[in-house]
Amino acid sequence: DAKTTQPPSMDCAEGRAANLPCNHSTISGNEYVYWYRQIHSQGPQYIIHGLKNNETNEMASLIITEDRKSSTLILPHATLRDTAVYYCIVRVLLGETSGSRLTFGEGTQLTVNP
Amino acid sequence: KAGVTQTPRYLIKTRGQQVTLSCSPISGHRSVSWYQQTPGQGLQFLFEYFSETQRNKGNFPGRFSGRQFSNSRSEMNVSTLELGDSALYLCASSPIPGGREQFFGPGTRLTVL
Numbered sequence: 635d636a637k638t639t640q641p642p643s644m645d646c647a648e649g650r651a652a653n654l655p656c657n658h659s660t661i662s663g664n665e666y667v668y669w670y671r672q673i674h675s676q677g678p679q680y681i682i683h684g685l686k687n688n689e690t691n692e693m694a695s696l697i698i699t700e701d702r703k704s705s706t707l708i709l710p711h712a713t714l715r716d717t718a719v720y721y722c723i724v725r726v727l728l729g730e731t732s733g734s735r736l737t738f739g740e741g742t743q744l745t746v747n748p
Numbered sequence: 749k750a751g752v753t754q755t756p757r758y759l760i761k762t763r764g765q766q767v768t769l770s771c772s773p774i775s776g777h778r779s780v781s782w783y784q785q786t787p788g789q790g791l792q793f794l795f796e797y798f799s800e801t802q803r804n805k806g807n808f809p810g811r812f813s814g815r816q817f818s819n820s821r822s823e824m825n826v827s828t829l830e831l832g833d834s835a836l837y838l839c840a841s842s843p844i845p846g847g848r849e850q851f852f853g854p855g856t857r858l859t860v861l
Binding site: 670672675676678680683733734735736 | 752779781783790791792793796803804806838839840842845846848849850851852853854855
């Protein structure tokens with residue numbers, strides 16, 4: 635699985651957009667970008683994933699650069715409850731033959747301030 | 749639908765003892781994965797079970813083992829506990845191996861004294 639680089643911490647004001655970057659310069663053509671987050675003392679929570687097109691769901695948007703070497707997770711209107719560690723994970727599409735293994739890095743501690 | 753449940757939530761053991769942790773996946777989910785989380789090593793994959801068979805294993809010593817039952821519930825066992833085994837042990841389930849979205853439980857906090 636490709637290695638990812640994320641800033642260790644970021645701050646964001648409540649109600650503003652939180653933009654979390656991730657570098658994955660060695661990503662392969664068949665590898666997807668997954669984002670999970672972990673609120674303190676809870677299990678990680680899936681947010682979104684994508685291959686090369688931008689993706690949006692009810693939680694967030696994922697913007698992947700054209701060369702796929704970096705991506706940005708966007709929380710459009712951050713709330714205090716979005717304070718968490720955000721993990722960017724790059725791997726082949728999770729599937730029955732590839733299995734469920736996720737390799738977590740150190741992630742970004744996002745702190746949303748009132 | 750109930751989420752992933754893990755028991756016990758907290759556990760204190762002493763070195764040399766063994767421990768068994770339990771995970772009940774979301775109803776209908778047949779794949780269960782286990783992770784260890786420590787401040788120094790972060791979140792690390794232990795193993796994955798599907799249809800009562802271990803499908804994938806992380807880089808942990810043989811003291812760490814697991815199994816899955818016919819109802820998809822899973823247990824992991826750590827024998828001859830060491831201080832370094834103190835960690836949050838997380839279980840995740842998905843309908844099939846590699847399900848796009850892994851659903852994590854709240855974890856079991858194990859302290860080894």
